[in-house]
Amino acid sequence: MEGKIAAVTGAASGIGLSVAKALLAEGATVVMVDRNEAVLLELVAELGDGAIPQVTDLLHNESCDSMVPEILEKVGRIDILICNAGSYIGGDLVDTDPAAIDRMVNLNVNAVIKNVAAVAPHMIDRGVGDIIVTCSIAGHTAIHVEPVYSASKWAITSFVQTMRRQLMGHGIRVGQVSPGPVISALLSDWEPERLQKMKDMGALMETREVSDAMMFMLTRPRNVTIRDMIVLPSNFDI
Structure with a gap:
């Protein structure tokens, strides 16, 4: 990772912050993308010159459309893009607010597609790059208490795997990490009974387990692409 430049969305907390720290520790420059300016500036001051x-x-x-051009203006190139920002909706569809559905689909799906579309020409011109998207086990199985969230992650699985095939001839690796439940802000939306049950079972992971998977993917030889890595707590039954 020495000398590489990475951009990480949702970098002010959770998985995004964990992978940003891991990349910095390995010598990368990391553009930390988040909407929470106050927290972002505090983190950058704490993490040092490599964090932007x-x-x-x-x-x-x-703002979304300006992200990649603004990053390129700051650092000149993007070697790695990690599309990590996301949100969660659980529960019965009939109880779900339509505005919340729009927000989640726009963040989990539309923003990812637009970010990849924006960075792809830059990486194609350079003939190299890595794109990793934070997906979910919900993108592989229909979780009955997560109809909207699961739908968004199924869409992302399809998008990532089609883009992997579109970009592989340009020296660009595209893959996803699909974690099970991770102790992060997203779980604050879980039903209290479900969250407590998972805690009691030991069926939750720390963000570091997911960022470790991303670092493994990024450090493979260029002739190897990890197209998807499913990472689950050992006691997670699904």
């Missing part, structure tokens, strides 16, 4: 803030609201069309 990029304040972007992926739910705001103009």
Whole structure:
């Protein structure tokens, strides 16, 4: 990772922060993308010169569209893009607010597609690059208490694997990490009974387990692509 430049969305917390720290520890420069400017600036001050803030609201069309050009203006190139920002909706569909559905699908699906579309020409011109998307086990199986979230992650699985095939001839590796439940802000939306049950079972992971998987993918020889890595807590039954 020495000398590489990475951009990580949702980098102010959770998996995004964990992988940003892992990349920095291995010598990469990391553009940390998040909408929470105050937290982002605190983190960058703490993490040192290799961390660069990029304040972007992926739910705001103009801000989302400006992200890649603004990063390129700051650092000149993007070797690695990690599309990690996301949100969660659980529960019965009939109880779900339509506005919340729009926000989640826009963040989990539309923003990822737009970010990849924006960075792809730059990576194609350079003939090299890595794109990793944070997906979910929900993108592989129909979880009955997560109809909207699962739908968004199934869409991402399809998108990532089609883009892998579109870009592989340009020296660009595209893959995803599909974790099970991770102790992060997303779980604050879980039903309390379900969350407690998972804690009691030991069926939750730390963010480091997911960032470790991403680092494994990024450090493979260029002739190897890890197209998807499913990472589950050992006591997670699904």
